[in-house]
Amino acid sequence: MNKALLLMLSLASTATFASGEMNHMDHSKMDHNMMTMSSTSAVGMPAMGAKADKVVHVILSDNQPVKFKKQVEIAPNDVVQFVVMNTGKHPHEFAIGSQGEIIKHQQMMEQMIGMEHDTDSSIIVEAKKARQFTWHFHGENQVTINCTMSGHSHANQPIELSL
Secondary structure, X not given: OHHHHHHXXXXXXXXXXXXXXXXXXXXXXXXXXXXXXXXXXXOEXXXXXXXXXXXXXXXXXXXXXXXXXXXXXXXXXXXXXXXXXXXXXXXXXXXXXXXXXXXHHHHHHHHOOOOOOOEOOEEEEOOOOEEEXXXXXOXXXXXXXXXXXXXXXXXXXXXXXXX
């Protein structure tokens, strides 16, 4: 009898789930702009696992804007592996996009203080750590790279690249 009862309860709960009668969160009023973001940007897309054409070392620090260790020349369609080193005492961000995308991302970061996280076009690098980030450049030829974390005094001093 117990087995039959368990089987009936199991089938009933499966039927309820399958029919969609379970309570679901109302997503109709949510802002889905960030949730449906494509992994592409106006200036390219992440290329994790791709063979890089170039390796570029990037320095993030507490009192300076984002900078390249050496002079860099990037061409359209290049796949670049960025080795991003944070020499500071605080976490920093490496964000890449068009100027408009970086401005929009910076505005979002100002609203999400304490909730910083990686996106398709940015990574957070903890203090005294290094991370790799591979990017395939295609699309617009004007590229902006910056740390957009709220409160960073150098956030308005991006690297501007012309491919």
